Amino acid sequence: MSILFTPVRIGGLVVPNRFVRSATHDYMADDEGRVTDANVALFSRLAEGEVGLIVTGHAFVRPSGKASPRQIAVCSDRFIEGLARIPAAVHGFPSRVFLQIAHAGRQTKPRLCGGVPVSPSAVYDPVSKVRPRELAREEIPALVSDFVAAARRAQRAGFDGVQLHAAHGYLISSFLSPHTNRRTDEWGGPVGNRARILLEVLGGVKSACGASFPVIVKLNSTDLMEGGLTLDDAIAVARLLDANGIDGIEVSGGMAEAGLGSMWPGLRREEDEGYFVDAAARIKQAVRVPVFGLGGIRTLAAAERMVADGRVDLVSLSRPLIRDPFLVRNFREGRAARSGCVSCNKCQSLRGIRCAGPKEL
Numbered sequence: 001m002s003i004l005f006t007p008v009r010i011g012g013l014v015v016p017n018r019f020v021r022s023a024t025h026d027y028m029a030d031d032e033g034r035v036t037d038a039n040v041a042l043f044s045r046l047a048e049g050e051v052g053l054i055v056t057g058h059a060f061v062r063p064s065g066k067a068s069p070r071q072i073a074v075c076s077d078r079f080i081e082g083l084a085r086i087p088a089a090v091h092g093f094p095s096r097v098f099l100q101i102a103h104a105g106r107q108t109k110p111r112l113c114g115g116v117p118v119s120p121s122a123v124y125d126p127v128s129k130v131r132p133r134e135l136a137r138e139e140i141p142a143l144v145s146d147f148v149a150a151a152r153r154a155q156r157a158g159f160d161g162v163q164l165h166a167a168h169g170y171l172i173s174s175f176l177s178p179h180t181n182r183r184t185d186e187w188g189g190p191v192g193n194r195a196r197i198l199l200e201v202l203g204g205v206k207s208a209c210g211a212s213f214p215v216i217v218k219l220n221s222t223d224l225m226e227g228g229l230t231l232d233d234a235i236a237v238a239r240l241l242d243a244n245g246i247d248g249i250e251v252s253g254g255m256a257e258a259g260l261g262s263m264w265p266g267l268r269r270e271e272d273e274g275y276f277v278d279a280a281a282r283i284k285q286a287v288r289v290p291v292f293g294l295g296g297i298r299t300l301a302a303a304e305r306m307v308a309d310g311r312v313d314l315v316s317l318s319r320p321l322i323r324d325p326f327l328v329r330n331f332r333e334g335r336a337a338r339s340g341c342v343s344c345n346k347c348q349s350l351r352g353i354r355c356a357g358p359k360e361l
């Protein structure tokens with residue numbers, strides 16, 4: 001039997017197979033961030049489609065950390081009841097579901113976040129055309145508390161765990177990056193200082209939710225930018241996370257300013273699928289916890305090789321599951337050997353994600 005359809009442990013949690021739905025903002029919450037019927041239907045389909053571990057889109061931990069329209073909110077207790085509809089729908093199936101918790105940092109707009117965006121340092125972002133305000137040293141502990149409170153809300157809502165968003169140039173990622181973090185206090189400088197906010201969030205979540213509540217991270221392995229985070233930095237961060245109780249590491253890369261984010265366009269040859277998997281394999285050598293590989297994985301054969309060869313423990317998919325939420329089940333039943341996703345990146349839509357690619361491959 002394919003290793004892809006064997007269970008794996010994330011902390012104490014058993015995930016029924018090796019397929020992860022990588023966090024995907026679905027533009028389906030209401031204007032305030034409340035979960036809608038469309039959200040619930042989407043998660044229910046992914047679970048019916050046998051995705052082992054489903055990660056939601058990034059949910060904002062405070063209003064000023066909102067990155068995008070129609071994003072899920074986890075910034076107040078009043079959202080718990082709506083959030084609870086997601087695990088309730090998923091748990092009708094063997095799948096597990098984690099809430100991804102995030103703060104936009106400088107990658108947002110004042111009209112979305114309600115003020116001047118904040119960042120570790122006031123480094124202009126040419127994409128959002130924002131010069132963020134540098135966070136005062138005393139403001140940072142409150143941000144840590146917001147992430148911790150958000151994780152606790154996710155736990156109360158019935159999620160199986162949380163994923164800390166430390167990738168793609170958003171707030172935690174911008175602390176890790178020497179390009180956006182030019183601080184000279186304890187939150188900047190050497191990589192251990194740049195990782196401090198992430199480690200404090202991890203420690204805070206584990207104290208608030210209990211050591212057995214799974215906490216994973218989506219981590220940049222590179223910012224794909226001159227002067228940005230390097231793989232050596234990412235390996236150092238991964239080691240620190242591993243030593244401090246993280247339960248799994250999903251390896252990604254890119255940031256808006258780099259021009260190349262996490263969703264690379266176009267199709268690649270089967271042997272080149274998984275554009276962050278080389279980095280993930282390097283990180284896997286440095287840690288004990290499960291590592292998730294991703295980036296343009298489209299064929300069952302490529303996914304199988306990555307896991308069978310021990311380069312990664314799980315494989316994450318985003319766009320292929322927008323095209324077909326039943327892809328994993330179709331793989332298992334032998335009905336499909338590859339996704340029909342051509343990475344055209346037309347799936348983002350303010351009216352809710354949907355595949356707008358060619359009907360046939």
Ligand SMILES: Cc1cc2nc3c(=O)[nH]c(=O)nc-3n(C[C@H](O)[C@H](O)[C@H](O)COP(=O)(O)O)c2cc1C
Pocket residue numbers: 022023024025026056057058100165167168218252262263264294295296297316317318319320347348353
């Ligand atoms: C519509 C869309 C929304 C996304 N939203 C998120 C998100 O909320 N959080 C996140 O970490 N990554 C997000 N991503 C990135 C994906 O999780 C994934 O890392 C990337 O698309 C590469 O995987 P793929 O080639 O399988 O699509 C998003 C991607 C897409 C296409």
